[in-house]
Every structure is written in structure tokens, then in C-alpha cells.
Amino acid sequence: MAPGMTYPILRRAKVVRTPTAREAAETACRLIVERVTAKPDLVLGLATGRSQLDVYRGLVAAHRAGDVSFARACSFNLDEYIGLPPSHPASFHAYMNKNFFDLVDLPSDRSRVPDGLANDPNEEARCYEMSITEAGGIDLQLLGIGVNGHIGFNEPGSSETAGTRVATLSAATRSANQRDFADGEAVPEQAITMGIATILAAREIVMVATGLAKRDAVRRALDRKVSSDCPASFLQHHPFVTLICDAEAFPD
Ligand code: GLP
Numbered sequence: 001m002a003p004g005m006t007y008p009i010l011r012r013a014k015v016v017r018t019p020t021a022r023e024a025a026e027t028a029c030r031l032i033v034e035r036v037t038a039k040p041d042l043v044l045g046l047a048t049g050r051s052q053l054d055v056y057r058g059l060v061a062a063h064r065a066g067d068v069s070f071a072r073a074c075s076f077n078l079d080e081y082i083g084l085p086p087s088h089p090a091s092f093h094a095y096m097n098k099n100f101f102d103l104v105d106l107p108s109d110r111s112r113v114p115d116g117l118a119n120d121p122n123e124e125a126r127c128y129e130m131s132i133t134e135a136g137g138i139d140l141q142l143l144g145i146g147v148n149g150h151i152g153f154n155e156p157g158s159s160e161t162a163g164t165r166v167a168t169l170s171a172a173t174r175s176a177n178q179r180d181f182a183d184g185e186a187v188p189e190q191a192i193t194m195g196i197a198t199i200l201a202a203r204e205i206v207m208v209a210t211g212l213a214k215r216d217a218v219r220r221a222l223d224r225k226v227s228s229d230c231p232a233s234f235l236q237h238h239p240f241v242t243l244i245c246d247a248e249a250f251p252d
Helices: 021-038 050-064 092-099 121-134 171-180 196-200 212-221 231-237
Strands: 006-008 014-018 043-046 074-077 079-081 140-143 165-168 190-193 204-209 241-246
Touching (some): 014 021, 021 140, 021 241, 050 092, 074 092, 079 092, 121 165, 121 190, 196 231, 204 212, 204 231, 231 241
Parallel strands (some): 043 074, 043 140, 140 204, 204 241
Antiparallel strands (some): 165 190
16 A cells, blocks of 8 residues: 555545654644634544644644634543543643643633533533534544544443443553553543544544554454444444554554
């Protein structure tokens, strides 16, 4: 397969393979800028994780160059750990503030992350789902993928019909995410996450997967067997998905 080309893949998903992770992020960034330019009041679904860092760097650079404004857009993040305040460096809220929200013109009252400190996390999840609906639904959902095929915090075994809810993290995910926490500090056991149904309701989905560690998850996501064993495989049921991979995640 030639690098940088677009491949029609199983069912309706399309894969764009780039030589490097940097180029994968640049491709995602260009796509997002294009969509926000075409629809300035775009409702964005946002993701965290290392795979997204260069996407945000690119978006911030494009904003600084005057190529894109988020002033009329709004955003909903996929997930947040239960028990972590936005001031905790490993919280997804802190990640978003540091890498995106504080650096662009997206209004703070229109950039939402689930509240990890809500008194009633189940109620917070219900309200979050309702806010997405009230905003008119997500136009463009950015996604990463976990080493076990999770999307958001929808771990293996998650139902395709689940909405935003409280989810228990798998041992594999907690161990993969330990790197974001201080030595000896436990990764929270639960999170509030958009459900698979919430994600599939987005009008367009862009997944960025880079690095060798994601190769198996990507292969299973594209497998003919759609199964909750690999929650990302449910994306095959969506009509408009672009999977952007580097050569390590999607080999020849
Ligand atoms: C976390 C997030 C996911 C993200 C995944 C992969 O578990 N909940 O939304 O896709 O990490 O992150 P990374 O890109 O750091 O590998």
C-alpha cells in the first residue's frame, strides 16, 4: 500500500495511511480546519491521549496563523475520570486546557468536558448526553483508540446501544494510562464516557491511530467480525468514518 493514500476499506470506513505519526496528525488537523471553515458553528467531539497531541498543536498553529477560528464552534469531550478535578494534571480537563482550550478562541462556556467531581456521576452522564442533543448533535467526532480497542472509555464488552454513562476501566487501560499519573498514584477505576451510541450518532468520525502499540487494535477494528470484544469495530456501522493511521499502526 502506498503511503499517504486513501483506501476504501471494509464496508464504509475509509483508511488514510501516512508514513509518520506527525503526518497522520497533520491530515486530521487539515480535515478539522476544513470542516470548521465550512461550518463555523460546528459541534466538535474531542478526544484526549498522546495520539491527539499533534492534532491540537496543528489546530493551535492554524488558529495563530489566522487560518481558523473556533469562536462560533462548541465542543464536547469524550470522557473524564471520576474523582479528578480539572486542576489534576492527569485529568482530561487539564489536558484540554493545556493543549487546546487555553490556546484558541473556543468560548469556555461552550467547551464541555464531563464533570469528574459531580456528586451524582450517573446524573452528570445523563445531563451530558442531553446537552449534546440540545446542541444539535455532534458534527465531527475526533477519536483515538486504546490498545484493547476501546473508544472513549468504552471498554471491551460495551454495548453498541449505550449512551453517555459511568464506565469501569479495564486493567489494561488503567495500566496503559498509569504513565499520566505520579509514581504510586492510582489511576481512577471509573470514568464518565460518551457511549458507543453517542459516538455513532456523530455525523462524521475521524479516528487517529499511530504507533506499533495500536496495530492489533486497528486490525481488529477493521476486521469483518464486528464485536464488542473490540468496541472500535462498531465504527464499521457508521456511514462516514475516516481512520487516519501511520505506517506502524497500519502496516503494508
Ligand atoms: C484514553 C482515552 C481514549 C484514548 C486512549 C488512547 O484511554 N480514554 O479516548 O483514545 O486513551 O490514548 P493514547 O493516544 O495516549 O494512546
